[in-house]
Amino acid sequence: xxxxxxxxxxxxxxxxxxxxWYTDVVLKAELCDYSNLKGFIIYRPYGYAIWENIQxxxxxxxxxxxxxxxxxxxxxxxxxxxxxxxxVAGFAPEVAWVTQxxxxxxTERLCVRPTSEVLFCEHWAKIVQSYKDLPLLYNQWNSxxxxxxxxxxxxxxxxxxxxxxxxxxxxxxxAMAETIQMLEVYVETCxxxxxxxxxxxxxxxxxxxxxxxxxxxxxxxxxxxxxLQCGTxxxxxxxxxxxxxxxxxxxxxxxxxxxxxSWGLSTRIIGALVMVHGDDSGLVLPPRMAPxxxxxxxxxxxxxxxxxxxxxxKNRLNKVARVKLDVSDKMPGWKFSEYEMKGIPxxxxxxxxxxxxxxxVLVRRDNREKTVISMDExxxxxxEMLEAIQKDLYDKAQKLQTxxxxxxxxxxxxxxxxxxxxxxxxxxxxGDRACEDKVKEVAAASSRxxxxxxxKVGETCICCGKPTETLVIWGRAY
RNA sequence: CGGGGCGUGGCUCAGCUUGGUAGAGCACCUGGCUUGGGACCAGGGGGUCGCAGGUUCAAAUCCUGCCGCUCCGACCA
Numbered sequence: 197x198x199x200x201x202x203x204x205x206x207x208x209x210x211x212x213x214x215x216x217w218y219t220d221v222v223l224k225a226e227l228c229d230y231s232n233l234k235g236f237i238i239y240r241p242y243g244y245a246i247w248e249n250i251q252x253x254x255x256x257x258x259x260x261x262x263x264x265x266x267x268x269x270x271x272x273x274x275x276x277x278x279x280x281x282x283x284v285a286g287f288a289p290e291v292a293w294v295t296q297x298x299x300x301x302x303t304e305r306l307c308v309r310p311t312s313e314v315l316f317c318e319h320w321a322k323i324v325q326s327y328k329d330l331p332l333l334y335n336q337w338n339s340x341x342x343x344x345x346x347x348x349x350x351x352x353x354x355x356x357x358x359x360x361x362x363x364x365x366x367x368x369x370x371a372m373a374e375t376i377q378m379l380e381v382y383v384e385t386c387x388x389x390x391x392x393x394x395x396x397x398x399x400x401x402x403x404x405x406x407x408x409x410x411x412x413x414x415x416x417x418x419x420x421x422x423x424l425q426c427g428t429x430x431x432x433x434x435x436x437x438x439x440x441x442x443x444x445x446x447x448x449x450x451x452x453x454x455x456x457x458s459w460g461l462s463t464r465i466i467g468a469l470v471m472v473h474g475d476d477s478g479l480v481l482p483p484r485m486a487p488x489x490x491x492x493x494x495x496x497x498x499x500x501x502x503x504x505x506x507x508x509x510k511n512r513l514n515k516v517a518r519v520k521l522d523v524s525d526k527m528p529g530w531k532f533s534e535y536e537m538k539g540i541p542x543x544x545x546x547x548x549x550x551x552x553x554x555x556x557v558l559v560r561r562d563n564r565e566k567t568v569i570s571m572d573e574x575x576x577x578x579x580e581m582l583e584a585i586q587k588d589l590y591d592k593a594q595k596l597q598t599x600x601x602x603x604x605x606x607x608x609x610x611x612x613x614x615x616x617x618x619x620x621x622x623x624x625x626x627g628d629r630a631c632e633d634k635v636k637e638v639a640a641a642s643s644r645x646x647x648x649x650x651x652k653v654g655e656t657c658i659c660c661g662k663p664t665e666t667l668v669i670w671g672r673a674y
Numbered sequence: 675c676g677g678g679g680c681g682u683g684g685c686u687c688a689g690c691u692u693g694g695u696a697g698a699g700c701a702c703c704u705g706g707c708u709u710g711g712g713a714c715c716a717g718g719g720g721g722u723c724g725c726a727g728g729u730u731c732a733a734a735u736c737c738u739g740c741c742g743c744u745c746c747g748a749c750c751a
Contacts (some may be wrong), residue, residue, distance in 0.1 A: 215744085232741080239739085286750095289747085289749075289750085346747095346749085426751095428751075460751075461751090462751055483715090495709065496710085527711085527712060527713085528712090529710085529711035529712045532712080533711070547709085548695080674751095
């Protein structure tokens with residue numbers, strides 16, 4: 197370890213500079229690269245493969261729950277965007293505009309979609325007639341543009357990849373059930389696939405989506421104690437339906453407005469993945485979503501039989517895992533570091549000594565634990581160990597979250613806690629926007645959510661001292 | 675959008691103060707040798723010095739503007 201001096205393009209240690217560490221990891225693990233336009237990143241093959249695995253998992257669940265994929269236009273006429281005033285007010289500051297087509301100025305500006313609510317609304321108004329047409333359960337995989345001032349790879353880009361689900365329902369109850377159902381799909385994606393424990397809750401009025409009646413969120417905690425919103429699901433009521441006149445005839449033939457939802461999860465989750473599981477050697481990927489789960493490193497490739505044996509192992513393992521064999525003439529130590537940087541969950545070393553003893557060496561990425569097993573038990577042990585890593589990563593993240601979750605009785609206490617150690621802080625809140633603003637001002641913390649699992653950590657609002665029953669999770673967020 | 679730092683082969687940087695033939699290490703290519711935590715030897719290729727103007731006989735170096743990255747604040751997925 198110590199001789200990784202100047203020869204090695206080292207990653208900045210987390211404790212030294214977390215932000216630098218993050219940037220080093222995403223670049224050196226080859227997840228992305230900067231383009232020559234601020235805020236627009238290049239998703240490199242490895243980074244995109246991660247996104248594809250997340251897509252695959254979620255898309256299957258969207259289909260299982262009855263959703264259909266569609267594709268809406270990239271550009272939105274200004275007049276259309278401006279129909280819903282809360283919505284446009286929320287997005288206006290970060291919209292990119294197209295003002296010219298070819299060499300001719302346009303008569304109306306076109307907005308590059310920051311999200312597609314209005315496009316869906318306009319379309320639905322045309323096609324919905326009867327209660328028999330409902331519900332419509334749509335999703336689209338695309339990218340959106342929001343002209344952000346401060347950008348960071350994955351965490352905040354001017355353009356980012358995501359999915360946006362949009363649905364309309366006959367009743368309020370159906371729409372609300374959909375909102376929660378899709379939030380649960382996000383929970384499953386984070387916890388089952390990505391091994392990221394999350395807290396489910398509702399956003400305060402201040403934090404909710406522009407134009408929504410209610411926004412639900414899942415929040416996770418990064419290694420530096422900052423919170424990150426992993427996905428949101430919105431209930432719109434019939435607000436947009438009234439503006440866009442989306443009506444259907446019910447069984448009695450009476451016209452009714454539809455009830456609407458939307459929900460999104462973006463490539464920002466890749467940032468979460470990096471910051472939840474990564475360490476000073478680089479990325480650490482949960483096996484279930486890792487593009488490559490096992491890398492085989494042959495030792496002394498020039499010796500007879502080594503490459504052949506390694507290839508044989510790869511062919512056998514192909515049936516139970518996603519495997520890569522590296523026969524390049526790089527030094528073994530170089531390969532170890534390289535694949536650790538890329539977070540590949542399990543490494544297999546196979547050299548002349550192992551072949552002699554009919555064994556292989558397995559090394560876990562998450563804890564570097566070495567295990568020597570007989571070659572005969574390869575197909576049995578490898579998937580077992582991958583699942584163990586998956587579980588351990590989740591448990592470790594859960595432990596960190598628990599350790600960094602505290603509670604406060606006052607704004608001052610909240611501030612002192614966060615100044616000392618960032619994390620989730622539970623604190624009671626009266627429900628008043630003014631108090632939320634004050635907390636932001638005094639403690640530099642935002643309300644992450646009103647968790648579904650409510651509890652009483654105090655009797656009174658941490659700001660104004662009024663008696664209250666409502667618990668908020670506070671934190672400093674990305 | 676305000677404040678700081680930075681921009682020179684693919685990467686990390688030196689050179690800039692005091693203008694005068696573009697450098698090093700790593701990476702890359704060829705050959706040899708080596709392989710259980712980022713080897714070694716020999717030979718080789720590669721740079722409009724972020725972009726655009728200006729000053730000058732002469733600009734990586736001085737001046738102006740712009741672009742980008744990054745960190746810290748305000749705004750947001």
